[in-house]
Amino acid sequence: MRSLRSLRLLLSLAFVLASFTHTPAYAAPQKDFKICWVLYAGWMPWGYAKTQGIIDKWARKYDIKIDLVELDDYVGSINQYTAGKFDGCAMTNMDALTIPAASGIDSTALIVSDYSNGNDGVLIKGKGKTLADLKGQKINLVQFSVSHYLLARALETAGLSEGDVHVVNTSDGGIVAAFASPAVHNTVTWNPMLAELKAQPDISEVFDSSQIPGEIMDMMVVNTNTLKDNPALGKALTGAWFETIQMMKADTAQGHSALKAMAKSSGTDLAGYKRQLATTALFYTPQQALEFVTSPDLPRIMALIAQFSFRHGLLGHGASSANVVGVSYDHGVTTGSKTNVRLRFDPTYVRMAAEGKL
Structure with a gap:
């Protein structure tokens, strides 16, 4: 199930892909969006949100349409996102840095949904x-x-x-x-x-x-320019996500039913899925997610990821240092290049959810 951690393509291929992709300096207001994800314990709520109409409900609230597409190839899903085939994609923090960001695609971590806690x-x-x-x-x-x-x-x-x-x-x-x-x-x-x-x-x-708590994160990443011109997308995805995971956390018949459905969809039974969740530190409330994404530890963690990625040539051909790609955080904090920010941990929409403003 966790093909999420599958082998990344050679970076040269990512750059070839990027070179054939026209990425405009700005996006534009739009009504229809495509988001991709793959099977993984921490991302099963996305599939449930789709089948139960939760995604559609939140999309209607903001007068948009969201096509949430399940793919069977994790690296392939990120490459399709990088190529502009999708407006957003579920991926890890390391993959977000070394594939779309390193390829020049400005991306925003809309929701940091969990981190590996023994997985x-x-x-x-x-x-x-x-x-x-x-x-x-x-x-x-x-x-x-x-x-x-x-x-x-x-x-x-x-x-x-x-x-x-x-x-x-x-x-x-x-x-x-x-x-x-x-x-x-x-x-x-x-x-x-x-x-x-x-x-x-x-x-x-x-x-x-x-x-190493918090260092291996799972996120919903969206194109920064698309999000900037279409805040409705950020609001709808964030609202749908937290409604779904709060439902699965609840000790109710509805919550138990949600967990069983997610377990079945992921190819295991309820006990097996619960074991996977036990080593997945899901943020069940927007307040928890907000606390994590605004923590002073986050820049330190991403600097470690960048250093590892640079040592292994994952930040691009000819990258001169681990700081070649900039990563921005809350309160104007940046690690890496301030003139080449390509990955953003923007808590705007999670903060709105925490404050009940979605």
């Missing part, structure tokens, strides 16, 4: 293992994904670096089979593969994303 982990075969046991070892993971980022952060805590290990690029669909091989002793992956592998005997989970 991603580092595993070693054998009981009682520690991060120190990774030194000099091969580690199977999806290269340049958030699994790779998690490994880098884990190694730092143990006084190691990426140069102390050997990464073996492995597709997300091949992680479980690879780990079954006697030749593979270490892996980094995400749920549900992580849970499946952890359940095997004699496995040590030596690090997980709960140890």
Whole structure:
């Protein structure tokens, strides 16, 4: 299910894609919008909001139409957004920086919906293992994904670096089979593969994303120019999102029904979906989301993401530093280039939701 963390395309391909995409300096008022998403525990509310008419209800309130499209290819969905095929797309903070933003597409994190709080982990075969046991070892993971980022952060805590290990690029669909091989002793992956592998005997989970809280975020990203000229889109999406997740959080028949529907749509049962939600720090209220996106920790986190991305050549061909792409936050704070801001954490619409103004 979490093909969300799948292998990104080579950055050169992203730039080729961007070069064939005409991106105007401004958008224009419009009535019809297309938003894409893929299956993942923290994004299932989008699908439920569509099937239950919640998206349509909020769109009608602002006299617009929103076509919420489920896609089966995560990286493909981001590339289509980058190419201008969609007005918005669900993606991680790292992917938002290294694909559309690095390709020159000005994008806004409309809603930071959750962060991984144990959904991603580092595993070693054998009981009682520690991060120190990774030194000099091969580690199977999806290269340049958030699994790779998690490994880098884990190694730092143990006084190691990426140069102390050997990464073996492995597709997300091949992680479980690879780990079954006697030749593979270490892996980094995400749920549900992580849970499946952890359940095997004699496995040590030596690090997980709960140890770097807030660093692996899931977001709804929209084109900044489109949002600027069409605030109705931001209002409708934000209103629909918080209505839906507050419904699923409620201890009511309606809330239980919503959870069951989301579990079924994601290919698991209610217990399985709840286990995935347990390691997904969803912001169930706009107040929680607002507190996170206005936190002084956010610029620090994104600077770490930018540094990792630069080290691996993910910020563009010829990027001179980790600061080549600017990221802006609340109260005029910016990390990276102030003259090349291409990713914006704008809490305007979440703040409106928190204040009951949608």
